Amino acid sequence: xxxxxxxxxxxxxxxxxxxxxxxxxxxxxxxxxxxxxxxxxxxxxxxxxxxxxxxxxxxxxxxxxxxxxxxxxxxxxxxxxxxxxxxxxxxxxxxxxxxxxxxxxxxxxxxxxxxxxxxxxxxxxxxxxxxxxxxxxxxxxxxxxxxxxxxxxxxxxxxxxxxxxxxxxxxxxxxxxxxxxxxxxxxxxxxxxxxxxxxxxxxxxxxxxxxxxxxxxxxxxxxxxxxxxxxxxxxxxxxxxxxxxxxxxxxxxxxxxxxxxx
Amino acid sequence: xxxxxxxxxxxxxxxxxxxxxxxxxxxxxxxxxxxxxxxxxxxxxxxxxxxxxxxxxxxxxxxxxxxxxxxxxxxxxxxxxxxxxxxxxxxxxxxxxxxxxxxxxxxxxxxxxxxxxxxxxxxxxxxxxxxxxxxxxxxxxxxxxxxxxxxxxxxxxxxxxxxxxxxxxxxxxxxxxxxxxxxxxxxxxxxxxxxxxxxxxxxxxxxxxxxxxxxxxxxxxxxxxxxxxxxxxxxxxxxxxxxxxxxxxxxxxxxxxxxxxxxxxxxxxxxxxxxxxxxxxxxxxxxxxxxxxxxxxxxxxxxxxxxxxxxxxxxxxxxxxxxxxxxxxxxxxxxxxxxxxxxxxxxxxxxxxxxxxxxxxxxxxxxxxxxxxxxxxxxxxxxxxxxxxxxxxxxxxxxxxxxxxxxxxxxxxxxxxxxxxxxxxxxxxxxxxxxxxxxxxxxxxxxxxxxxxxx
Numbered sequence: 094x095x096x097x098x099x100x101x102x103x104x105x106x107x108x109x110x111x112x113x114x115x116x117x118x119x120x121x122x123x124x125x126x127x128x129x130x131x132x133x134x135x136x137x138x139x140x141x142x143x144x145x146x147x148x149x150x151x152x153x154x155x156x157x158x159x160x161x162x163x164x165x166x167x168x169x170x171x172x173x174x175x176x177x178x179x180x181x182x183x184x185x186x187x188x189x190x191x192x193x194x195x196x197x198x199x200x201x202x203x204x205x206x207x208x209x210x211x212x213x214x215x216x217x218x219x220x221x222x223x224x225x226x227x228x229x230x231x232x233x234x235x236x237x238x239x240x241x242x243x244x245x246x247x248x249x250x251x252x253x254x255x256x257x258x259x260x261x262x263x264x265x266x267x268x269x270x271x272x273x274x275x276x277x278x279x280x281x282x283x284x285x286x287x288x289x290x291x292x293x294x295x296x297x298x299x300x301x302x303x304x305x306x307x308x309x310x311x312x313x314x315x316x317x318x319x320x321x322x323x324x325x326x327x328x329x330x331x332x333x334x335x336x337x338x339x340x341x342x343x344x345x346x347x348x349x350x351x352x353x354x355x
Numbered sequence: 356x357x358x359x360x361x362x363x364x365x366x367x368x369x370x371x372x373x374x375x376x377x378x379x380x381x382x383x384x385x386x387x388x389x390x391x392x393x394x395x396x397x398x399x400x401x402x403x404x405x406x407x408x409x410x411x412x413x414x415x416x417x418x419x420x421x422x423x424x425x426x427x428x429x430x431x432x433x434x435x436x437x438x439x440x441x442x443x444x445x446x447x448x449x450x451x452x453x454x455x456x457x458x459x460x461x462x463x464x465x466x467x468x469x470x471x472x473x474x475x476x477x478x479x480x481x482x483x484x485x486x487x488x489x490x491x492x493x494x495x496x497x498x499x500x501x502x503x504x505x506x507x508x509x510x511x512x513x514x515x516x517x518x519x520x521x522x523x524x525x526x527x528x529x530x531x532x533x534x535x536x537x538x539x540x541x542x543x544x545x546x547x548x549x550x551x552x553x554x555x556x557x558x559x560x561x562x563x564x565x566x567x568x569x570x571x572x573x574x575x576x577x578x579x580x581x582x583x584x585x586x587x588x589x590x591x592x593x594x595x596x597x598x599x600x601x602x603x604x605x606x607x608x609x610x611x612x613x614x615x616x617x618x619x620x621x622x623x624x625x626x627x628x629x630x631x632x633x634x635x636x637x638x639x640x641x642x643x644x645x646x647x648x649x650x651x652x653x654x655x656x657x658x659x660x661x662x663x664x665x666x667x668x669x670x671x672x673x674x675x676x677x678x679x680x681x682x683x684x685x686x687x688x689x690x691x692x693x694x695x696x697x698x699x700x701x702x703x704x705x706x707x708x709x710x711x712x713x714x715x716x717x718x719x720x721x722x723x724x725x726x727x728x729x730x731x732x733x734x735x736x737x738x739x740x741x742x743x744x745x746x747x748x749x750x751x752x753x754x755x756x757x758x759x760x761x762x763x764x765x766x767x768x769x770x771x772x773x774x775x776x777x778x779x780x781x782x783x784x785x786x787x788x789x790x791x792x793x794x795x796x797x798x799x800x801x802x803x804x805x806x807x808x809x810x
Binding site for chain 2: 280281
């Protein structure tokens with residue numbers, strides 16, 4: 094079973110400031126890490142490889158420093174890694190990102206399954222995975238809780254639909270996005286790092302991809318217009334009550350009623 | 356009561372049935388006894404008034420922080436007054452030029468850590484129980500995981516303000532770094548478990564907060580292979596902050612307790628090393644050196660725990676060990692011995708042998724880097740008298756072994772009520788008599804925390 098896992102480098106803190114003038118995220122000096130949701134995707138891929146054999150390839154799009162998360166995937170157990178990195182890919186919205194990644198997948202050759210995290214901690218759209226599947230013309234399932242089997246080219250998964258769990262059977266190749274906390278991701282290994290050194294990441298620019306039309310990539314390929322980015326308003330309003338347990342309970346109840354929380 | 360009401364509001368004096376049963380025990384719950392009066396002072400002056408009153412009338416006074424102790428140290432075994440310090444919870448001052456933070460005794464360790472961290476400093480002592488008060492930490496000379504690199508509570512107390520049983524309020528020590536000025540009474544008070552004076556304030560040393568922290572999880576085929584690597588690791592100059600050992604048995608208990616799987620590792624025992632520093636590059640060099648050493652000593656691999664998620668997966672389990680063991684059994688008792696770090700494997704072999712011989716489940720975990728082990732006797736389905744008998748035998752065997760290996764009765768939990776006999780055995784009559792005379796000098800009427808530590 095040949096698997097491609099899509100991963101992304103995200104800021105390692107949730108306290109990213111927004112420049113009030115340009116509306117751009119201030120990323121300078123902020124440490125980065127692998128999107129935590131992608132760790133579950135990688136672990137699922139490794140578990141499937143253990144069960145069915147095959148390979149796990151990690152794929153990411155981003156600037157040069159995004160290599161770090163690909164190395165991490167290699168040290169966790171990935172067999173190979175591809176980074177889509179080109180100035181012309183910059184400023185991509187979900188559509189252009191999905192498109193670039195789908196182009197990479199086409200170049201990567203035969204595969205049975207693509208696994209993504211359910212969303213990223215910086216963009217939070219949860220759309221790139223499903224869009225890739227649409228662009229590649231393959232079936233997909235989101236928020237997957239477990240992969241129950243793979244036989245005769247059909248993958249069976251359980252997907253979380255919030256109020257119900259769907260069992261989905263899909264013909265491979267297909268794409269799934271993993272729900273969080275469905276497994277315990279393995280840790281990066283020192284021995285793998287030592288063995289693999291700092292080589293072995295394929296870096297692809299636009300020229301390497303099947304579609305050479307620049308207008309499909311990056312900012313120009315992005316129909317999304319961001320009007321404004323702003324940090325959510327933070328308030329520290331608080332009220333302190335004192336009194337007996339019963340008085341406090343009554344007070345709290347009336348307050349919650351008043352605020353229409355209950 | 357009338358006297359107390361003359362300077363304390365009604366809601367800070369509790370009597371009889373109004374005192375929650377929680378105040379009759381500590382975290383371990385092995386000894387239970389309620390105080391007659393529970394007082395919640397808010398100032399040194401209030402403490403002084405209560406102590407003067409009690410001293411004149413020879414009434415026992417027990418000081419209690421958050422009640423997270425494990426040896427009955429803050430249980431009012433003779434009744435009397437209990438002074439609960441959690442309302443004295445102000446952080447008074449952070450003196451950045453002298454790197455010193457002044458606190459009241461009821462400040463919780465977690466609040467202190469966060470307060471100084473938010474300002475770019477670290478208070479290094481790191482006992483697992485962060486809901487403990489700093490007063491309790493000082494009273495037991497709490498240690499914790501970072502002791503390997505940073506030492507224990509004693510190493511961070513610059514000065515203490517305490518009320519003597521006779522009512523005087525005195526400050527011992529100061530913000531100075533060096534001090535050769537007479538007996539260090541401050542150091543006598545640290546670890547005295549509320550038997551000499553009541554701590555009402557402390558000035559603590561803080562250090563610059565390291566910007567880089569990475570842990571390494573290192574699985575070994577056997578316990579002995581893991582812990583025999585530790586002395587070499589310490590000697591290697593890689594300067595680990597923490598060196599913990601985790602056994603397969605206790606990891607499984609934590610997995611059951613948390614309902615979460617631990618990252619998959621091979622082998623019987625793992626070391627959990629932490630490194631901190633101010634440069635990622637420099638940290639990596641130290642960790643690589645440590646990793647090479649571990650592999651050379653037979654480790655299967657070295658896994659890198661470098662992000663919030665990974666730290667949570669590994670350290671949440673480590674932090675839950677005590678609770679996990681507690682919830683795995685009907686009743687348990689613990690042994691907090693410390694042995695020279697070269698003797699850890701000899702000690703645990705004795706534990707394993709004992710466990711098989713007396714048919715008692717005895718899981719353990721601890722600080723491999725400083726030889727401090729936490730060993731837990733689990734009662735499970737055992738009938739009471741048999742449990743008591745086996746427990747007694749178990750304690751006798753383990754403390755005898757610890758002494759034989761050059762160890763001490765308690766590494767960080769203290770002596771309290773539960774471990775007095777073992778302390779007396781370890782120290783012998785001369786040292787115990789010296790302690791009793793010190794106690795007498797502070798507390799001539801013996802009102803402070805009677806029947807604790809040395810009796």
